[in-house]
Amino acid sequence: MSVDLKTVKRVAHLARIAVSEDDAQRMTGELNAILGFVEQLNEVDVTGVEPMTSVTPMEMKKRVDAVTDGNKAADIVANAPATDENFFLVPKVVE
Amino acid sequence: MTDLTRLTIAEAREKLRGKEITATELTDAYVKAIDQANATFNAYVATTPEKAREMAKASDARLARGDGGALEGIPLGIKDLFATEGVHTQACSHVLDGFEPRYESTVTANLWADGAVMLGKLNMDEFAMGSSNETSYYGPVINPWRRSRTETVVMPTTHQGDGGFVASGGARTARSYDNMQLVPGGSSGGSAAAVSAFLCAGATATDTGGSIRQPAAFTGTVGIKPTYGRVSRWGTVAFASSLDQAGPIARDVRDAAILLKSMASVDAKDTTSVDLPVPDYEAAIGKSVKGMKIGIPKEYRVDGMPEDIEALWQKGIAWLRDAGAEIVDISLPHTKYALPAYYIVAPAEASSNLARYDGVRYGLRVPGKDIIEMYENTRAAGFGREVKRRIMIGTYVLSAGYYDAYYLQAQKVRTLIKRDFELAFAAGVDVILTPATPSAAFGVADEDMAADPVKMYLNDIFTVTVNMAGLPGIAVPAGLDGHGLPLGLQLIGRPFDEETLFQTAHVIEQAAGRFQPDKWW
Numbered sequence: 001m002s003v004d005l006k007t008v009k010r011v012a013h014l015a016r017i018a019v020s021e022d023d024a025q026r027m028t029g030e031l032n033a034i035l036g037f038v039e040q041l042n043e044v045d046v047t048g049v050e051p052m053t054s055v056t057p058m059e060m061k062k063r064v065d066a067v068t069d070g071n072k073a074a075d076i077v078a079n080a081p082a083t084d085e086n087f088f089l090v091p092k093v094v095e
Numbered sequence: 096m097t098d099l100t101r102l103t104i105a106e107a108r109e110k111l112r113g114k115e116i117t118a119t120e121l122t123d124a125y126v127k128a129i130d131q132a133n134a135t136f137n138a139y140v141a142t143t144p145e146k147a148r149e150m151a152k153a154s155d156a157r158l159a160r161g162d163g164g165a166l167e168g169i170p171l172g173i174k175d176l177f178a179t180e181g182v183h184t185q186a187c188s189h190v191l192d193g194f195e196p197r198y199e200s201t202v203t204a205n206l207w208a209d210g211a212v213m214l215g216k217l218n219m220d221e222f223a224m225g226s227s228n229e230t231s232y233y234g235p236v237i238n239p240w241r242r243s244r245t246e247t248v249v250m251p252t253t254h255q256g257d258g259g260f261v262a263s264g265g266a267r268t269a270r271s272y273d274n275m276q277l278v279p280g281g282s283s284g285g286s287a288a289a290v291s292a293f294l295c296a297g298a299t300a301t302d303t304g305g306s307i308r309q310p311a312a313f314t315g316t317v318g319i320k321p322t323y324g325r326v327s328r329w330g331t332v333a334f335a336s337s338l339d340q341a342g343p344i345a346r347d348v349r350d351a352a353i354l355l356k357s358m359a360s361v362d363a364k365d366t367t368s369v370d371l372p373v374p375d376y377e378a379a380i381g382k383s384v385k386g387m388k389i390g391i392p393k394e395y396r397v398d399g400m401p402e403d404i405e406a407l408w409q410k411g412i413a414w415l416r417d418a419g420a421e422i423v424d425i426s427l428p429h430t431k432y433a434l435p436a437y438y439i440v441a442p443a444e445a446s447s448n449l450a451r452y453d454g455v456r457y458g459l460r461v462p463g464k465d466i467i468e469m470y471e472n473t474r475a476a477g478f479g480r481e482v483k484r485r486i487m488i489g490t491y492v493l494s495a496g497y498y499d500a501y502y503l504q505a506q507k508v509r510t511l512i513k514r515d516f517e518l519a520f521a522a523g524v525d526v527i528l529t530p531a532t533p534s535a536a537f538g539v540a541d542e543d544m545a546a547d548p549v550k551m552y553l554n555d556i557f558t559v560t561v562n563m564a565g566l567p568g569i570a571v572p573a574g575l576d577g578h579g580l581p582l583g584l585q586l587i588g589r590p591f592d593e594e595t596l597f598q599t600a601h602v603i604e605q606a607a608g609r610f611q612p613d614k615w616w
Contacts (some may be wrong), residue, residue: 001500014490016474019285027487037549079195088456
């Protein structure tokens, strides 16, 4: 399988990365080189093989359903580019 | 006075405990070395000398009281991927501009609890995506090793013969270096270069496809990627969560064992952290490998592999055989599919993990006319080319209609890769010996690799299988190539059997010796 310019632009939008026409052109070639490389996986017979979901067979740990942390609003917003009274500020989303 | 930066961790530990030196003296020696050489190597992206001196002072107080920890007073460099409270933590990306976390990663917290001293944050490929440390927003790291030539220089001497002057040769050998800058490998290139150039006693690193072992091999240092689940991932910037593991890069096998013991822990904050006590890895060093079964996988003999690497592999086999181990040929038939499967699984996980960098909660924000455009502009400006490429691949293989063909197929192949190893271990193999990399360190801005991303990816051909199967792997320096550059061997072990890796790697180290670059800086 290979991608065309239109697909690259669609994927870039899905990934929320702005691309110029030149970027998209260059990425089309690069992505096709990588997709060409991974194509060889189709040679492998995977009949009856389960997809891996965990490298180490283990029960997922569950912690007690209790509040163990909190009261850190100031820490959480400390690195944000724009805040107001412990809220993250973003451009208007709802008209 | 001897140069304190030349001491291994084990040697420094001895001298600190014996009160021959103080942690302050040791830290000052490193701070000075960094000041003098960091501009040459670009290994550190942020240094913390005041913090280091404060920590060293506290270490000296504890050492004086006789209650020093396992790493008391040992100065370490920390890869920029680990969250360090109040200190530069950006995964060497522009998108995390100015980020200083309000929390400490479990790995670094473990190190500080054992008394280690932080010298600063180390350069790396952006978000750990790269094999040459050239994708860093902070620029490439330079390898302390340079190519050398042993030349026979003919010194012209002349004497008067019959009928005139006759030249005759007076030969001498000389070693000359070419000045081409070499990469230290990646993604933990800053860690490997700093350890190799004596700018820290040891360093933390991470390995998703070979990012500890490949740079260790390129710099003549020892690097171990532990079993998935051995070291907590909490507070380590995520790249591909099912593959990422942290581990140390050190000057020798013993130092790597000392560091891993402190880095590893059982951590309730990481659901994939395994509930097993951390063994005393250092105790495994010095044990005989007599009777041990060493597997040699035929699939690791790849086309176009330099003769130096094949010869090194044969030397490693001979050393282990001489030490009493049994050498057995094994087959890991799905080896060639590990790298292509990795380039589906890792980008898929990365595209999801890196979705959080959106200009809202931390780091860079580039405005746009609405919130979507703000996200798109921020991510376009904040991520470098390689990171964007991988996010794009990941987004594509996870997108509607392609998931089964790519991601599901890759995860099935991954099951087969792991099964290959399980069968070998079930047949009685204790450890597998392979080359660590398909070449020695290459030049900065190598044109072939820049032109074709897949060429760069091939650096990880021998290491990536280990991540796909979640196994432990160690790279240990074993010799020099024809240009005098270090080459490494890799040992792969059973899950959670890091002790056997240290034990076997130490036998190789004893036979091969240790490798240090000639100081030219």
